[in-house]
Amino acid sequence: MTFPLLRCAVLDDFQGVAASSADWTPVADRVEVTAFREHHASEAELAAALAGFDIVVTLRERVPFPATLFARLPRLKLLIASGMRNSVIDLPAAAAHGVTVCGTASSGTPPVELTWALLLGLARGIVQENTALREGGPWQSTVGADLHGRTLGVLGLGRVGGAVARVGLAFGMEVLAWSRSLTDERAAAAGVRRAASKEQLLGESDFVSIHLASDAGTRGLIGAAELALMKPEAYLVNTSRAAIVDQDALLAALTGGRIAGAAVDVFDVEPLPADHPMRRAPRLLATPHLGYVSQENYRRYFTEAVEDIAAFLAGEPIRRLG
Missing domain, CATH: 3.40.50.720 (NAD(P)-binding Rossmann-like Domain)
Incomplete structure (x- = not known):
């Protein structure tokens, strides 16, 4: 069966390493990945950039996802954040808008x-x-x-x-x-x-x-x-x-x-x-928030993000937040 490609956005990929930090082939036939190297400073700018995406991968707690942003992203179905705690994602609002929120393992190499x-x-x-x-x-x-x-x-x-x-x-x-x-x-x-x-x-x-x-x-x-x-x-x-x-x-x-x-x-x-x-x-x-920026942490984050996407596509989300 052929499925339409879902669009996945990776936010704040400043170094341009999201694609090389993990093996994305397990979801390559279902998901098209776009990495944003620039930061979107305002909610309006972020909403415009993400309007056409079904999945978003965000690092740490840099990008807030309040109820107002979820309301502006009706296409969004899956949000993945690194770590298993995130204070800037409105989890009740995500649930109300039908968005599944998943995490990854926390930093393996603390700062x-x-x-x-x-x-x-x-x-x-x-x-x-x-x-x-x-x-x-x-x-x-x-x-x-x-x-x-x-x-x-x-x-x-x-x-x-x-x-x-x-x-x-x-x-x-x-x-x-x-x-x-x-x-x-x-x-x-x-x-x-x-x-x-x-x-x-x-x-x-x-x-x-x-x-x-x-x-x-x-x-x-x-x-x-x-x-x-x-x-x-x-x-x-x-x-x-x-x-x-x-x-x-x-x-x-x-x-x-x-x-x-x-x-x-x-x-x-x-x-x-x-x-x-x-x-x-x-x-x-x-320094520009480098505490978690290491090869091992990025490998862990993005590998588990791919696992989260695969599980979501299979109808069995893992590492759910909230």
């Missing part, structure tokens, strides 16, 4: 490596010194911050935070951890000390790394008052969720020199507009 790349980059002025070397600038212009013997504060001692803490211990750092649910026993089992409060952690740490989920209890957890508690020579690293740190407060702290620096991989608006102040902030090492 531990990127966290340490950013932290070390800050501590040793890697970007500044590399730029000067390449451009014929001064030979040595920074004095690196030591890690051995310094205090690493980890906000959130879960899977990622615990792995970050273990690396800190390997560097000879004292590790201090805090979250609302952290107990002395869990901290001790990880070989770290539990801070009595986030305020204690911020005040005592030379480096602070954030590894918390974004929810009502953590949004805006680090604001102007919290940043003011940090040592002037301390650094903040956020590879977790942008909403945990008040972006305006962080910009003010960096501009005013109230902390030594920050490294950020997540932002309130992604991709960052060309004129966004975070692109020009002093003392900031910034």
Whole structure:
């Protein structure tokens, strides 16, 4: 039996690797795939781009799918998001519009490596010194911050935070951890000390790394008052969720020199507009949300997206969200 081809859109394929990261042949006779390398900034722009598609594959939580967008996409039948949790997809609205929403496995390689790349980059002025070397600038212009013997504060001692803490211990750092649910026993089992409060952690740490989920209890957890508690020579690293740190407060702290620096991989608006102040902030090492961008994660995401499509076509959807 011959079926009409369904159209599948892959959003935000910035590197142009969606097609090569997985074997799409299991659905090639039923599905025509189009990858969008550019980001659609507005709902109207996105609705216009997706009007002719039956299936959409979206990465992470970058693209919101509210009820208003589902209403503008009557042809859409299947939405696939990487990971098994997504706070920006209105699942009841999807169900009301007859859209099946499926996920994939979460990141197999959490952003531990990127966290340490950013932290070390800050501590040793890697970007500044590399730029000067390449451009014929001064030979040595920074004095690196030591890690051995310094205090690493980890906000959130879960899977990622615990792995970050273990690396800190390997560097000879004292590790201090805090979250609302952290107990002395869990901290001790990880070989770290539990801070009595986030305020204690911020005040005592030379480096602070954030590894918390974004929810009502953590949004805006680090604001102007919290940043003011940090040592002037301390650094903040956020590879977790942008909403945990008040972006305006962080910009003010960096501009005013109230902390030594920050490294950020997540932002309130992604991709960052060309004129966004975070692109020009002093003392900031910034990357464009690279924490999950790895060969293994992309292979996992897109392979399971193909599996989701095949199962949907067979009338037996898998990894359903909601």
